[in-house]
Each structure stands twice: as structure tokens, then as C-alpha cells.
Amino acid sequence: MIPRSRARLERKILRLGRELAALRAEEARLVEELAVLRHLDDDARRDALVTDDPFDRADARRTAADVARAERNLAALRAEIDRLERRRAGLLDRI
Numbered sequence: 329m330i331p332r333s334r335a336r337l338e339r340k341i342l343r344l345g346r347e348l349a350a351l352r353a354e355e356a357r358l359v360e361e362l363a364v365l366r367h368l369d370d371d372a373r374r375d376a377l378v379t380d381d382p383f384d385r386a387d388a389r390r391t392a393a394d395v396a397r398a399e400r401n402l403a404a405l406r407a408e409i410d411r412l413e414r415r416r417a418g419l420l421d422r423i
Contacts, residue, residue: 337419344416351409358405362398369395 369391375381376388 334423337423341416341419341423344412344419348409348412348416351405351412355402355405355409358398358402362395362402365391365395365398 369388372384372388372391376384
């Protein structure tokens with residue numbers, strides 16, 4: 329491999345590493361957020377069961393939707409991390 333081509337690959341690998349680090353930090357934040365949302369959802373579901381109040385049932389539906397949305401966001405982020413890791417591995421194989 330010519331040096332210029334290798335240098336370009338190295339820059340791409342470094343850029344992917346920085347991007348992966350940022351995505352992993354975001355993943356950690358989303359995991360913490362999801363834990364809080366799940367806790368709130370548990371509380372809302374319990375309240376809805378205990379009181380059988382329409383407001384509490386609506387709150388439980390909202391918190392369940394928030395949890396589902398956060399889970400989808402986390403899954404999408406993890407899929408992006410996997411994609412970038414595969415791309416970086418492919419570039420490393422080329423060096």
C-alpha cells in the first residue's frame with residue numbers, strides 16, 4: 329500500500345474512533361435515561377392499577393410510550409455503533 333493511501337485510511341479510522349466514542353457516550357446517557365423512564369413507568373402503572381383513575385391510566389399509557397420510544401432510540405443507536413465498528417474493522421483489515 330502506498331503511504332498516501334495508508335495515511336488516508338488511518339485518518340478515516342481515527343475519525344470513526346472519535347465518532348464511536350461520541351456515540352458510546354450517547355449510549356450511556358440513553359441507558360441512564362431509559363432506567364429513569366422505566367422507573368417512572370413502573371410507578372405510573374402501579375398508580376393506575378391501585379386508583380383505577382382515568383388520569384392515572386392515561387399517565388401510564390404516556391410513560392409506556394416514552395419507554396418504548398427510548399428503547400427504539402437506543403436500539404437504533406446501537407445498530408449505528410455496530411455498523412461503524414464493522415466499517416472500522418474493514419478499514420483496519422486493509423492496512
